[in-house]
Structure formats: C-alpha cells, structure tokens
Amino acid sequence: MTSRVPVPARTVSAPTVPADRLFWSIVEASGIRAGRIPSGLWPLIEEDVPVDPEQLWGIAVPIDDHRIAACAIRSADLIDHAGDAVALTPAELPGFIPAPAAAFNFLVGEHEPRAARRARLRRHCVAAACTLLSVVLIAIGLSRRTAAWNAEALAARKATDGVIASIAPHPGWSRDDLALELMHRRQAAPAEFVPPADAAEALAGVLANWPTQVANRPQAISASGASASISVTVPGDAQAFLAALKPPEGWRLNEPRLAAIDKVTRLNLELRKVGGDEGEGTR
Structure with a gap:
C-alpha cells in the first residue's frame, strides 16, 4: 500500500x-492611452533619460487627466529579461509614480x-465570424420579410383589380378610370339629389348588439342608412330576447310584432335612427 503525499502547486x-535598468519620467500630456510611448513624446522625456531613444523601448x-508616467528600458535588456514570458513589469516603482507596477x-x-498575439487574433476572428453570421441571418430575415410583404401587396393588388373588373362598366378600366367616372357623375347629378345613406353602419350596429346569450334563430335582417328590420324566431317566451337586444347608440327600437306558432315565437322588429330619414334598404 502506498500513500500519496500532497505536493503544493508551484507558483x-x-x-x-x-x-x-529602468528610466522614469512624468510629463504633462493628455489624451494618451496606456501603451507604447508615442514618438511625439520622446522629446519631452529626453531630459530625464540620458540614453539615445533609438536604443529604448518605453x-x-x-x-x-493631464499627466502621464513614462518608463523606458534598453531594448537589449528587454530581450534578456523577456524570454518566453507573457508579461514583463518593473520589480519596483519610484515613490513619485502613483500607478501599479x-x-x-x-x-x-x-x-x-506570440501566444498572446495568437490568442488575440483568435478572439478577433471569432468575434468577426459571429458578426458576419449575425449580419447574414439578419439579411436572410429581411429578405424573407420583404418577399412576404411583396406577396401580400401582389395579392391585394389582384383583389383590387378583381373588384374593379366586377364593377367597371367597360373591360380594362383601372381605378383611375372609375374615380374619373365617379367624379363626372357627381358633377352631373342635380344639386338637390341626396345619395342614400350607407347601410353598413346600421347593419354593424345590429350585429354588434345581437344577443347571442339567448337562444334564437335569425330569419332575415334588412338595413338602410336610417332603419333596420329584423325577423327572428325564439323558442317559447320572447321577453328574454327582447330584454337582451339593445339598440345601437342613437337608435330606438319600435314596438315589436309577435306571432306565436306552436312553441316558437316569431318576432318582427324595427330599429330606427333617432332623427334620421330612411333611405334605400340593403339586404
């Protein structure tokens, strides 16, 4: 039996x-990022560094906000101390340098x-690949959305052309031809002519207020701009249906006409717009 003696990790x-081996200087400068000393700053550092700048790395x-600390080393010393290290820093700093080593x-x-450079290039390549992939996916999504919008626009255009063809007095008429014809007819109409009111409002009001919670079977609904007639049958007593049927706002329900047939009650109802004139009906 053997025992293992834990070996502390080597740091x-x-x-x-x-x-x-180092040369230090503090100069007045702003807007300088940490890194290699810019060539334009060497003339300010030469007073504190008694070595030719061509032989130094700083x-x-x-x-x-207004000062930088500069540290320079001879290029030969840098090569001697660097070896295979990934970082090389001063062993200690002067007391007038308020920055960490x-x-x-x-x-x-x-x-x-080289290892740090390869790792940095690898990170950049991965980031660039991710960015490129995102751009490609966005482009594909936009392309598909554009195709869907174009298809919807084409379908709407075909539907419009179908409606125009169904109501145009002559084959091949366009929307502009119909608009021009409508303008001519309106201009030719007598001044006292009043067009019939739109029945869609009355029909929409009746359907929106229809009492679906009460059993009933509609037989017929006719509507004009100012009135609506309803024929409906309900099983048994019609009071529940009449109580649930609410006229649209601005309309009134006239006295209903009832007819009992076996166990079914037939209702004939009339809704009128308050203060409105009845026009032509639409069924």
Missing part, C-alpha cells in the same frame, strides 16, 4: 525588471508574445 511568477501610463507591461506592440 510561476512573472519576470520583472530591476529598478536600476511604456506610457496616464496617472491623471502591473500597468507598466513592456510586452506590447512589436514585443507582444
């Missing part, structure tokens, strides 16, 4: 650069590790 610490980190990672830009 791999990221390499750091000794303080005596990182800039904003410390407030982790903010000054020298392995960025052209010194970015």
